[in-house]
Amino acid sequence: MLKTHLNPDIDRASRKMKFIKKSVEWIIREFNIDADSRIIDLGCGPGIYTTEFAKTGAAVTGIDLSENSIAYAVKKAEQDNLKINYINANYLEHVVDEKYNLVTLIFCDYCALSPDQRKVLLCKIYSALDAEGYFVFDVLSDRHFADKNESSACYYFDSGGFWSANKHFVFENILKYDRERVILEKDTVIEETGQFTIFNYLQCFTLEEIKQELADNGLKVVEYFSDVSGTAYTTDSREIALVARR
Ligand SMILES: C[S@@+](CC[C@H](N)C(=O)[O-])C[C@H]1O[C@@H](n2cnc3c(N)ncnc32)[C@H](O)[C@@H]1O
Numbered sequence: 107m108l109k110t111h112l113n114p115d116i117d118r119a120s121r122k123m124k125f126i127k128k129s130v131e132w133i134i135r136e137f138n139i140d141a142d143s144r145i146i147d148l149g150c151g152p153g154i155y156t157t158e159f160a161k162t163g164a165a166v167t168g169i170d171l172s173e174n175s176i177a178y179a180v181k182k183a184e185q186d187n188l189k190i191n192y193i194n195a196n197y198l199e200h201v202v203d204e205k206y207n208l209v210t211l212i213f214c215d216y217c218a219l220s221p222d223q224r225k226v227l228l229c230k231i232y233s234a235l236d237a238e239g240y241f242v243f244d245v246l247s248d249r250h251f252a253d254k255n256e257s258s259a260c261y262y263f264d265s266g267g268f269w270s271a272n273k274h275f276v277f278e279n280i281l282k283y284d285r286e287r288v289i290l291e292k293d294t295v296i297e298e299t300g301q302f303t304i305f306n307y308l309q310c311f312t313l314e315e316i317k318q319e320l321a322d323n324g325l326k327v328v329e330y331f332s333d334v335s336g337t338a339y340t341t342d343s344r345e346i347a348l349v350a351r352r
Pocket of ligand 1: 118119120121148149150151152154155169170171172175195196197198211212213215
């Protein structure tokens with residue numbers, strides 16, 4: 107997964123580097139990030155965004171579940187001589203006891219959470235935001251759901267891939283649940299030593315639904331875009347990037 111994050115040409119664990127560069131520039135400009143800013147990036151991966159935020163002099167924290175990604179991020183910060191507070195933890199459980207003026211959750215990670223988990227996370231974000239703080243995140247839209255087709259495919263990796271470092275097969279099924287507007291990406295990984303299945307359920311939202319979900323948890327959407335680089339929103343947007351406040 108770490109290798110995939112760091113591949114600048116793949117939109118999988120992180121987006122392509124060209125987009126991330128545009129996205130970072132937009133966030134820094136839009137939220138006036140400077141040495142007085144305090145930022146927390148939830149699901150920071152190997153720290154692609156946090157590294158750029160920290161270069162402005164901002165106080166930056168990154169949280170991620172992946173030990174590998176955090177170990178890479180810590181090393182990278184040392185090499186770049188950047189002071190970044192990296193935490194290897196589950197953001198649904200970790201107690202955030204500081205206040206931030208920017209909380210980010212990037213690459214539609216919100217969609218992979220269950221309704222209960224989203225409630226827990228929004229409650230944590232609410233208390234992590236200071237009075238003037240912004241929460242910036244993105245979700246898959248109803249247009250994304252409509253455009254997605256159900257499919258099945260099989261792949262063979264002879265020297266490791268996203269789910270395993272060993273040679274393996276992946277049987278991939280994409281299924282759609284119309285009533286809930288949920289996409290299931292189901293990957294069954296078969297190695298010489300055994301097999302496992304990953305179920306990735308992705309909730310897609312209309313603009314009104316995501317606004318309402320935030321409002322139900324005390325957060326008000328103040329702006330929205332087509333992506334986290336500030337592209338104008340249209341009803342054809344496959345993603346919705348949202349800016350919310352307390
Ligand atoms: C799709 S990647 C996006 C990474 C990063 N935001 C970016 O855009 O480059 C999602 C990241 O969230 C992390 N993650 C997922 N669930 C998490 C949780 N509950 N707590 C902490 N990190 C989590 C994963 O380990 C992964 O690094």
